Amino acid sequence: MTRSEMDSLGWDQCDIILISGDAYVDHPSFGAALIGRVLESQGFKVGIIAQPDWHSTVDIIRLGKPRLFFGVTSGNIDSMLHHYTANKKLRHDDPYSPEGRHGLRPNRAVIVYSNLIRQAYKDVPIVLGGVEASLRRLAHYDYWDDAVRRSILFDAKADLLVYGMGERAVGRIAQLLNAECRMQNAELQSIPGTAAICRSSELPKFGTLEYAELPSFEEVSSSKEAFNQAFVIASNEANPYFGKRLLQKHGDRYLLVNPPAMSLDSEELDAIYALPYQRQAHPSYKEPIPALETVKWSITSHRGCYGGCSFCTLFFHQGPIIQSRSIESIINEAELLARDPKFKGVISDIGGPTANMYGTGCKAAGREKFCRKPSCLAPQICENLKPGQHASVKLWHQALKVPGVKNIFVASGVRYDLALHDHKYLKELI
Template sequence: MAATFLPMSKAEMAALEWDACDFILVTGDAYVDHPSFNAALIGRTLEAQGYRVGIISQPRWQDAQDFKRLGRPRLGWLVTAGNLDSMVNHYTAAKKRRSEDAYTAGGEAGKRPDRATIVYAQRCRQAYKEPPIIIGGIEASLRRFAHYDYWDDRVRRSILVDAKADLLIFGMGEATIGHIADELKRRRSGETFPYPLGQTIAGVCFLTTDRSTLPPEAALEIPPFEQVSSDKRAYAQAYMAQEKEQNPFAGKRLIQEHDGVFLVQNRPALPLSTEELDRVYGLPFARQPHPSYTDRGVPALAEVEFSLTAQRGCFGGCSFCALTFHQGRIIQARSDDSLVQEAEQLIKQPGFKGYIHDVGGPTANFRQPACAKQAKHGACRDQQCLFPEPCRQLVVDHAGYLRLLRRLRALKGVKKVFIRSGLRYDYLMADKPERRRQFLREICEHHVSGQLKVAPEHASPKVLRMMGKPSLKVYDAFQKEYMAANEALGKKQYLVPYLMSSHPGCGLPEAMEMFDTLQTWHHRPEQVQDFIPTPGSLSTCMYYTGFDPRTMEPLTVPRTTREKAMQRALLQPHLPVNRSLVYAALAAVGRGSGAKKTPKNHQSAAPSRERRRSDKNKGGKRRF
């Protein structure tokens, strides 16, 4: 029978009658034994295969002493920065230090170093030299090639080179780590292999100084680090090769030289089947923070504690999102039965009040691969599923998602099932009119609590093209049908659009288009997102190189602090602190202080906080 938690101390190991761990997993997050936290997911996967896994969470990194607290691992170290890239975790788009860390007990900042994967790997090697070091997680996955780093403002080497680790796992990693663990066990027992550790395993990156020793497999050499760090066209060429070869069925092995050492990326791991994914999420997670945190909660858990992860992957293809570089474009979905069983677990948990906060994944209404071809051959190399128009082969089906939601909301003890991970509205609008209207009516009736979040991101056609997002006409059509569905139900519910400022391709004239659109929508965003060039995304390549790598078209790239501040201010012109910046932006485009008038009765988007307060004071019922 599995322990309630994986051990974090020698005393906990002794209680399990362990003399040593097979693997010690070092993580930059607090240890929360929940499937939404990567350390728990990988640790429980290995435990299910019969391995002993200990956790070292947020160790003191100034020396190697804290890395010895569980002794030496028999088979290897597993190192991850946590659920977020450590630089994204620490710094805002303005490169200012964040004051809180949602993945630390009590939200306390400063419990992990910058570039945590590199620092932890080095300390593991200092603690015990012999066990191999395997790095993984989002930070390692997205930095596996030479990559532009926004905080250093330069191209850095592959994180595998800088960490001096033995292997890098990219992607979600459950199948890959299982294969690596079995190979390590067999090697320890004396079995010989024709190749060094992990070189034949999918989902792995490794280093070699001798290309002649590589297993025979089709390979593509991309421009080396020395070239991509000084030649932006070479960087774009390397990025596009990386993006096109991330096909688990037909992608080529990629090779990139770093100062005489060759980084080799094997083909991505195959997507997990529904049965395999069900087994992963059915593992015996405690679903709580480790008891050592006493009464200090981990804020990130609150977002997912009573939510259900229904699928992985995304075929949406937004340029600014690196998800496809990590999880891939092929949807991997859990069965309805698995999700219902997990919901029944949630109902029994202390603190459950009858509300399932979300049922989804990267996008809630993607529940199957985009087309039959994807499930057998992978995604197309040179074509997106939804952009610039939905592909003719796209399978649009919301019936299965509705069936799942109906089963969940019918469970005894469930009052409401919400959708918070967002709907991909262009996918919904590609459905047949009668089917999408039925879907919208049911969603609005049962699964929206006052407001639904969707992501048009911008209004400028030029910027939307750079983002890989649909025309604003699609959003306008969706908005009308959403409001019509609520009107038919007698509900007053709103859309909350996610918006982004300072994306590559967006100058002040394009930002002004968004400003004018907000006036038309009668919407005052309370929160907007500045574009952050994170590793692994197409938009980051645009930001660094100054052109669209798909076409080599030159782009306007907002770079100065002042211009970024003006663009952000144009998305929130109602804030007094932004007034001078808005006037400056208007003057810069030759519009003085003028602005389009706002229609008085337009209610397409969520009202401002002031208007909601006014409605409440008038006796109106708040629905959110």
């Protein structure tokens, strides 16, 4: 976004400015665009600065100082993963940049962008979000350094961190700051799905809610046993219904992590995906954005995954509770795609983290409010899980009736242990 675009909208100042390490693509699969649209729907003036030059503050101050806060994200993927392979070899492309060019974002982008903002504006609130911030909210092992690093909040010198899918938390932050709530206010630092830094003397202001204290940064950085203990505690408190606040000491200060935000229901999720996305890159780009070409004709059907795989971060980001859009909402999006003159009749994917979890969940009413199992599928499928995937089959049949839609693919991952419990699903899929 440019200053001239602000002028054309009649804006003297943005309420919120989002800084992203990705190119600006107004599509619901791009986090900055989705959060921007959600905030816009709540009446806020939102500006986006995509892939700013990190060698100076020139791009950071391009839109001026926001009235409420800066939101900072590295983009859809951790910036270190963007830059390096698992063998720590430098990558030579970046699908989230124009023409896939490498080098348009810095290493540890969240920290770099946040510190640039601090150079430009000493007193503006900074809120971190996205995958890089979310998964580095606690003291964590960093593969690239081969060492345990402290919470990214400390290195970024930010005020708040939003973890997980942030629509609820970011909206609440904006509302409270708009009501002139101070950043150090207990209500602002107690929003579910957020983390903040405080001193021990400040803890009483948060009331009598229970805490679960993790081994300190100093302990987990020097002891594998303490690190594992911290991970177990954090995992056990990762349920939005009963999770306790987490405390982890870093030096003479504490990291305070509030319980996860409540899951969105179908109506809320439908409303988010019905916002007026342009589904294309900002017109300032002359070259294509490869990542957009991958998802341009795809549809997100749900969020969450209860697989609980040890190698996967979804449990700590989207959570284990499946949040499915209504079939009507998905069909509306399919009709929108079909009206595009460039649409060739193929929906490249209808899915989510795990495609065949759409419409599934716990059949024991309310059990998810106290269940601590990290997986509904391992070591065997839980007796309380509804494993039938008939909702997916019904969705496919209805989507194929949309005029202009010729074929549908499922490019998202499929859990075969789950699929084997529904032969009709497998037959239709194949």
